[in-house]
Amino acid sequence: MQLTIKYFGMLAEATAIAEEQLDTNSCSVSELVEKLKNQYPKLTDKDFKIAVDQQLVDYNHIINTEAEVALLPPFAGG
């Protein structure tokens, strides 16, 4: 299945991209995060939350369908 991965703020800076497509089998959020950290070692020491289709999810959440996955660094609105 195809995932759209979005990076924001300091995470977009760490990966040097804002968005990419990723082909993967069904996986948990923590498995996906491990994969991304392997690909982008600079993510390893960063603090972030994950949103799947714009909903915050925890690391046990299973992604089993095409989705938009966003890596969100600490919020700084206002």
Place this chain on the structure above:
Amino acid sequence: MEKKKPKNVFRQGAISSEFIGNSIAKHQTKTSIGAHNIFLGQVRADEIDGKIITAIDYTAYEEMANQKFYEIREATFEKYDLTCMHIYHSLGKVNTGEICLFVFVSSPRRKVVFKALEYVVEAIKTDVPVFGKEIFEDQTHQWKQNT
């Protein structure tokens, strides 16, 4: 009580005094209102390790952020007896001393607007995916984090 559909809260750059003034003026026709309360977030020139912040460059996960602003709005109308509410947040570069957040709540009575405004602003700070790059005088930067 007035409810509105999700709309775009973001404005490019700083929110001007003129925009804020016009927004207040537009409420003169809403004569059931007896009290307005306004929060203005201003970019502060913090000094960190001897370097002074000159601007914040805001970005956001815009679709999710607008949805969150909408949810905050709905929750606030559920909780408080408000006549209307307006939220505007900057994107892009906002210099120190300029306004980056404008929250405006109105009600027939004063007590409710004090509580409602705090509720809205605190929810924005914790729930909305907006990111801020704090730019120093020498063009280096760090990433803002709400506390």
